[in-house]
Amino acid sequence: MAFSRPMKLMSFSSLLLLLVLVLVLISLAKAQRPTETIVEFYLQDLASGSNATVVPITGIKNKPLSFTTFGTIFTIDDPITQTSDRNSTEIGRAQGMLVASALSGSNVHVLVSFSFSNGSSLEIQGTSRQFERYKELSVVSGTGSFRYVRGYATLETIYYDNKTSYSIVRCTVRIIQS
Template structure:
């Protein structure tokens, strides 16, 4: 197998796209969008308990307003993956249903440090309009309401593709 460096023309064909949208997340109540599905027997299932696995299905909106236009869903799995409860491993599909990207997905993967305001994960692939993309996503908690366990997360994604 031969490997070659891209020539100047190939390098100039790289395109970049930035996306910003908002995850609407509920971690308790009858409309919870993040729920624990399994954990270690005898231990409390929580975001800081090693081995707890969560399913996620958050609405994605255009603006932080809960009633703003929906553009898709963030669906996947979160795993409390650090013994000390500091990290969560993330595997999430961003499933778009808006006019521009309907049927397309972005695949996010990585480990996030729970107590940081800005959390970064990799964009490892995509489908439809995002086939063969790569990049990264910054997840930033911009609002949290303890009483209802409601969180708004700004998701800023930078994509590179040919």
């Protein structure tokens, strides 16, 4: 069946209205984009002695309790400081568990809360690849100032004393608040 008259295209005013609507929607989408916040702090980690902040709590019978022995579970309560200096202001505690989770001893599963002195916290979880310089973990949530955040944390050991098992870990957290 043939049309007796040509189909009418959209009128100029309708086209202009559609264009304005698209531009408004684009500007609203840009205005609602979340912004990234970067926070940097340091963990003061001591794995030996009477004041140890990381201690093994259990493991596989007849196997050594170490970070590279599959099945070893550690608990952690590291001070969080503003700078890498051991005497820097403490701004919170890193508290949780570490589990040697790879048969090869190469990975530790991390479940840690960065609990800050102001009452806020960040919840960190993921696989820490022990022999890599940078360990990237997920920020899965938070409380207080960090409620509903998501992002990732990069951990880098910037100092290690083999004799005392003392290390300083720089933690850079990149988060987006929903």
